[in-house]
Amino acid sequence: MLGEKIGPCEIAEDLSEVPNPHTWTANASMIFLDAPNGAGYSHGRDFTKNTKEYAEDAYAFFQLFFAEFPQYQKLKFHIFGESYAGMISKFN
Numbered sequence: 001m002l003g004e005k006i007g008p009c010e011i012a013e014d015l016s017e018v019p020n021p022h023t024w025t026a027n028a029s030m031i032f033l034d035a036p037n038g039a040g041y042s043h044g045r046d047f048t049k050n051t052k053e054y055a056e057d058a059y060a061f062f063q064l065f066f067a068e069f070p071q072y073q074k075l076k077f078h079i080f081g082e083s084y085a086g087m088i089s090k091f092n
Contacts, residue, residue, distance in 0.1 A: 006030070029072065031065070033058060 006024040009017045024030065066073050 029075075033061065 008020055008023045008025050010020045012018050
């Protein structure tokens with residue numbers, strides 16, 4: 001197996017799915033946002049051009065998300081990032 005990951009399953013050497021006993025999803029609801037838009041599995045026509053635009057898009061997404069799912073508004077909220085997620089650009 002590939003080790004502890006955040007997903008609900010791992011892939012065994014024979015390529016079968018194996019439940020992941022260490023998954024974060026057992027104790028948390030998770031949302032994944034690609035940054036910048038167009039990276040990873042994201043798709044669409046209006047791609048973000050810089051960090052400021054991405055921040056505005058992410059903020060708009062969370063406003064819409066919490067309006068649509070108010071049951072999550074009072075839960076603890078943590079943001080984690082990887083790779084580009086920690087970038088701050090003063091040149092945008």
